[in-house]
Amino acid sequence: MKFNKVQIALIVIALAATLVAVLIFAGLIPGLGPSGQKETRQVLMWGTFPSRILQEAFQELERPPKNIEVSYEEKDPATFEAELINALARQAGPDLVIFPAEFILKHKDKLASISSDLISERLFRDTFADGTETLIRPEGIIGLPFLIDPLVLYYNRDLFRNEAVSSPPKTWDEFLVTSQKLTKLDSVGVLARSGAALGLESNVRNFKEILSLLILQTGSPLIDSTTLKVVFRPQSQPSGPDPVESALRFYTEFSNPQKASYSWSRSWPNSREAFSQEILAMYFGFGSESALLRQLNPHLNFDLAGVPQIKGGKLNLTYGRLFSLGIVKQSRASEASFEVIQFLLERERLLNTSQRLGLAPSRRDLLSQRPENPILETIFREAVKFKTWLDIDYEKTSEIFAAMIKSVNNKAKTENQASRDAKEQFESLYSE
Structure with missing residues (x-):
């Protein structure tokens, strides 16, 4: 039985699709697992804030459609910088860090610039509080503002x-x-x-x-x-x-x-x-x-x-002190890391996280909020006037x-x- 060119092409495509499906099912190439869902992507994150607060928020990321598992490691502020430098020297550093403003110049070579396709300078200035523009460097935006401590x-x-x-x-x-x-x-x-x-x-x-x-x-x-x-x-x-x-x-x-x-x-x-x-x-x-x-x-x-x-x-x-979210240049999970940043900066989630940590959120629209807690109300109000x-x-x-x-x-x-x-x-x- 002879096949014409169209039939031969269709058979080849079908065989290739079958082979790919088998390899995905066997876990030999990334893609959809046996359940038909995306494979879980791993992101290692370092910071100095309490893990009990941040780790709770990440549970939602593990579910479809995100399928991102974030392992957050709480570091001692006194040793955080040294640990990060040593880990990066061993090619064993985190994908994502919550970093203080002192890292902006000192460690800018270790942080990946965020593409203007993801956030423009105009959108950055419209979204985040005054004082956070120190993250906008000639080489690009090296992180997104997270929390302010006035x-x-x-x-x-x-x-x-x-x-x-x-x-x-x-x-x-x-x-x-x-x-x-x-x-x-x-x-x-x-x-x-x-x-x-x-x-x-x-x-x-x-x-x-x-x-x-x-x-x-x-x-x-x-x-x-x-x-x-x-x-x-x-x-x-x-x-x-x-x-x-x-x-x-x-x-x-x-x-x-x-x-x-x-x-x-x-x-x-x-x-x-x-x-x-x-x-x-x-x-x-x-x-x-x-x-x-x-x-x-x-x-x-x-x-x-x-x-x-x-x-x-x-x-x-x-x-004030500024804490920002930055992707490490060495990371092999930069796309997933940016999704984690977007997740943390979502309106209600950022408001909840900031209040639980006793800090002010970085977003302009949230700083206009007046929390019932009088201490937090003052912190929010003063963060609007923050400068460094x-x-x-x-x-x-x-x-x-x-x-x-x-x-x-x-x-x-x-x-x-x-x-x-x-x-x-x-x-x-x-x-x-």
Whole structure:
């Protein structure tokens, strides 16, 4: 029996289809399994947030049509960076990471740029909060914003009430007056109670972030996010006091016993501990610290408010930490990893995750929400005003900030000299 060309072609196609089906069924090539469903795709994800919260959300991904199994590994923030570097060196790193803003410059070579076909710069800016645009680099968008942890002002309600202070300060002028009212010295001039923990680098938690806040509020970006040029004095302020110098002077006066603003001493415990012990009235901390403060002292009657602003200033902002979702360049599951990112950033899921973690979501439309929890309401509101700067090496820049503060307190340098020296060190660091 002879077959014409059309019949022969149909027979070949049928045999090929049968062979492929057999191989898929046997699991020898990827595709549909015996059940007719997609094979499960594996994604390894690293981050520092609690696994119990994130892993619950991933259960939905394992079901059709996604069929993505996410293995989330919770890492210690203190060792996360070193573990990631070592794992990537062994070609055994994760596919997806939740990374802090400090990774944007330092580890951009390890993160894959997200194609503009997946998200354009216009869509990015329309979707995510101001302050997150640091993820937009000349080489592309290296991650999508996930969560924001704003710097806030914690205050002891009992101490405020006892001194007839009705509300937290809204400006730095009010902050200074409030601190003086709440600070108490004993009969020999030793601090017995502190109104505010500023002025030092050794026992003030978040000293670098507080000083950054003061500088950013003056209009100085510290670092130009596009050119990476060090900008301590913006072009819009060609004359007048140097913003860094002014911020440094204001900050250090709180640890100077000769000043009326004196409220903090090197002999005191860590500022967060002092606040939990109810000997410190006002503490600058991140929104995420509220749960820990409650653990340190379950009876502590505290609240939180927005950070003070410059009276009559043009900018109303707070400092904040940004956590983003990035795909590792080495990943062999980049497509599935991006689907996981999309899943985590879905409206209701992101809102739920952020509230359970005590943080603010990155999406503009969610930051307009007002949670019933008053602490979360403040965190959401402050995240709208969040701003940061591109830190190329958190440890090294922290050392520069600490040396700047210490040199002024020790009277080794004037504020102007300390600022100029810090700028030179920054320029050297960013030119490497």
